[in-house]
Amino acid sequence: MLREVGLDALLLSPGSDLTYLSAYRMFTSERLTCLVLQQDGAATLVVPGLEAARAREAAPDLALATWEETDDSVDSVVRIVGRGRSLAVADQMWAAHLLALQSGLAPAQTVPASTVTRSLRERKDAGEVDALRDAAAGADRAYAAFEGVAFAGRAEHEVASDIARLLRAEGHREVHFTIVGSGPNGASPHHESGDRRIQSGDAVVLDFGGTTGAYCSDITRTVRVRGEPDPELARVHDTVRRAQERALGAARSGVAASAVDRAAREVIEEAGYGRYFIHRLGHGIGLDGHEHPYLVAGNDQPLAEGMAFSIEPGIYLPGRFGVRLEDIAVIGASGKAEPLNRADHALRVVD
Numbered sequence: 627m628l629r630e631v632g633l634d635a636l637l638l639s640p641g642s643d644l645t646y647l648s649a650y651r652m653f654t655s656e657r658l659t660c661l662v663l664q665q666d667g668a669a670t671l672v673v674p675g676l677e678a679a680r681a682r683e684a685a686p687d688l689a690l691a692t693w694e695e696t697d698d699s700v701d702s703v704v705r706i707v708g709r710g711r712s713l714a715v716a717d718q719m720w721a722a723h724l725l726a727l728q729s730g731l732a733p734a735q736t737v738p739a740s741t742v743t744r745s746l747r748e749r750k751d752a753g754e755v756d757a758l759r760d761a762a763a764g765a766d767r768a769y770a771a772f773e774g775v776a777f778a779g780r781a782e783h784e785v786a787s788d789i790a791r792l793l794r795a796e797g798h799r800e801v802h803f804t805i806v807g808s809g810p811n812g813a814s815p816h817h818e819s820g821d822r823r824i825q826s827g828d829a830v831v832l833d834f835g836g837t838t839g840a841y842c843s844d845i846t847r848t849v850r851v852r853g854e855p856d857p858e859l860a861r862v863h864d865t866v867r868r869a870q871e872r873a874l875g876a877a878r879s880g881v882a883a884s885a886v887d888r889a890a891r892e893v894i895e896e897a898g899y900g901r902y903f904i905h906r907l908g909h910g911i912g913l914d915g916h917e918h919p920y921l922v923a924g925n926d927q928p929l930a931e932g933m934a935f936s937i938e939p940g941i942y943l944p945g946r947f948g949v950r951l952e953d954i955a956v957i958g959a960s961g962k963a964e965p966l967n968r969a970d971h972a973l974r975v976v977d
Contacts, residue, residue, distance in 0.1 A: 627742045628665045634711040636663040636742055637703065637727065639719040642913035643743045645840060650684040652677065658699035658723050661688075662706045672702050704730040714739045748910055748918045749932035754841065755956055758911065758934055760797070761843035762954050762966035765835060768792040769847060769969045777824045777851050777976045782806040786819040789834050798836040798843070802915060805833035812848070812948035815905055815940060826853030829947035835915060842915045844936055845967050846952035849974045859949070862899065862941050863973045866949045869893035869939040873907060874955060877937070877963035882926040883919050890939040899941045908936040911954055933957045
């Protein structure tokens with residue numbers, strides 16, 4: 627890929643691209659970690675000395691270059707890369723590291739690493755699809771276990787804690803988010819679970835996910851607390867459910883990502899709620915919770931086998947309630963989208 631796009635080397639700091647190519651997972655910090663992959667295939671992982679043992683265990687086939695606390699970490703990378711090069715640099719590299727590397731490698735030209743890695747990562751292989759399937763199944767099981775979770779009278783953040791506990795019990799190593807948007811808070815798609823006490827009759831948007839191993843889950847269901855609901859809730863929920871079904875049927879190999887968004891949006895517009903569907907239909911998923919491809923107007927990229935993404939239409943009525951349904955799907959060998967989540971889509975009644 628580097629040869630095809632005319633780049634001499636790829637520099638990756640901690641993040642999903644680094645994990646994808648090396649299996650090494652490392653948190654970002656002020657200590658520079660950098661995988662240097664050169665056009666001839668030479669690969670060197672530059673790490674602080676105190677991380678050497680962990681790096682060697684995770685990526686035993688990579689050459690390792692270590693630097694100590696009093697060393698110049700940037701110089702360790704510069705010596706490997708050389709000067710006057712065309713480089714791809716991690717999209718999420720800290721500015722402090724990037725600026726230092728640009729100075730040390732001047733007059734090298736830099737472009738985002740996704741110039742190279744995006745086309746590799748957005749089409750999942752069979753092992754990656756299995757990992758996504760496992761993560762989705764864990765999220766489904768967690769949702770099924772809500773049978774024993776009390777909602778009415780409790781704060782949103784208390785229910786969010788229960789969701790996180792259930793995700794871990796069903797095999798998630800990490801919980802990345804637990805959105806509990808009750809009543810009018812559900813009209814904010816990324817509401818932060820707070821102190822509001824959930825009330826009888828409330829619609830509650832539940833959006834949660836994390837990782838089993840390295841690959842992500844992401845699911846949303848909307849439930850109704852036992853009691854007298856908003857009289858429009860059932861109609862809104864049915865509209866969102868039909869929009870999701872329409873989009874799933876439209877998602878096929880060769881179909882533009884924007885066309886799938888359009889398919890869902892038409893259902894919601896026909897029902898009179900078009901202005902209340904205020905976000906894109908979906909996002910890619912894999913090692914990152916949000917990655918390419920994005921199902922959004924203006925993105926005419928054709929879908930292809932191995933692409934995995936969320937399908938999550940929503941309707942948000944300010945001051946009243948919101949409804950969102952979200953599943954992860956993947957384009958299979960047949961060219962059709964296969965949903966990885968199997969949890970019930972019905973408007974579930976909870977206590």
